[in-house]
Amino acid sequence: MDNWAIYANPARALTDVTIACLGAGEYRGSHEGFRGRKLRSHAVVVISEGSGWYSSPLTGEIRVEAPAxxxxxxxxxxxxxxxxxxxxxxxxLFSGAATxxxxxxxxxxxxxxxxSLDRMPESLPTTFERLHEHLADGSSVGALRASAASYGWIADLAAMTMPDSAPDLIDALTRGATRQVSMETRAHELGMSVPQLRSATVSATGxxxxQVLIESRLARAQSLLVETDLEVSIIAQQVGFDDPSYFSRQFTQRLGSSPSRFRREQRRMPSLADA
Incomplete structure (x- = not known):
């Protein structure tokens, strides 16, 4: 396998409606790694051989063993x-409304x-052959095909790792975080009373x-602020806040900067291509 990396700047229309592929690559070797990097988009990295580490302020350092x-x-x-x-x-590297x-x-x-993965997807070799071909093409058609291939790859990975049984409590709660419904309704949908939901959530997460809903909403808001040009008030509504002022206060309190300032600072950060 030859190491390669190709980056793209697809049409805005792709980002507005689906997944846009911003780049892809293959690497085999023992680079030193990096810490404290921030991206302006989503990314998925598949480790098919070997071992290493991942770190973030939230998780600390985690050992990574292939396949993962x-x-x-x-x-x-x-x-x-x-x-x-x-x-x-x-x-x-990908972005877009479908995220x-x-x-x-x-x-x-x-x-x-x-x-951790039980096995490597069988589609890995052909997917990256196609991504290399489509990204190297450099045309609008190539960008469209690369984005389609990326979406399929991401869907394959998600299908391998999403639970096939009923989701656990926190997953179920956060997946519906953007819905503006009462806590009574949420508890009822989970087959619990509000006190039972509170007790179980505090026990699982502290x-x-x-608080769990707000954290989930703000995490989604960060992605929208970096990846789109939507107005802050629209983002607030999309992630589940009916009051933009309350959204801005919560965002500033938890992240230390206003949504507008966060957007400006993150967009000045280097992309994966510049790292």
Whole structure:
């Protein structure tokens, strides 16, 4: 396998309606890794051979053993790298409106970015052959085909890692975080009373149900602020806040900067291509 990395700047229309592929690559070796990097988009990294580590302020340092994948989110500080013997990785950088649907469907868990795989997807070689071909093409058609291939790849990975049984309480609660319904309705849908929901949530996370919902909404808001040009008030509504002022206060209190300032700062950060 030859190491390669190709980046793209697809048409805005792709980002507005689906998944846009911003780049992809394959790497085999033992680079030193990095820490504290932030991306302006989503990314998925699949480790097919070898071992290494992943770190973030939320998770601390986690050992990564192939086969495994890493979900990376815009604006979230992280680092990863192989151990001395090296590893093999395949990565895709992506953005777009469809990331919201993937988020809601539970394609990934932001609190658990490292996912162990039972096996490698059989589609890996052909997917990256196509991505290399389509991205190297450089045309609008190539960008469209690369984005379609990326979406299929991401869907394959999500299907391998999403639970096939009923989701656990916290997953079920956060997947519906953007819905503006009462806590009584949420508890009823989960087959619980409000006190039972509160007790179970605090026991599992140390947070109340409302705090869990707010954290999930703000995590989604960070992605929208970095990846789209939507007005802050529209983003507030899309992630589940009916009062933009309350959204801004919560965002500022938890993240230390206003939504507008966060957007400006994150968009000045280097992309994966510049890292």
């Amino acid at each position: 994948l890493l979900w990376l989110f815009p604006g979230v500080a992280h680092g990863y790298g192989p151990h001395r013997a090296g590893w093999t990785e395949h990565w895709v 919201g649907a993937l988020d809601e469907l539970g394609a990934w868990r932001r609190a658990a970015p490292v996912v 947070l109340t149900p409302l």
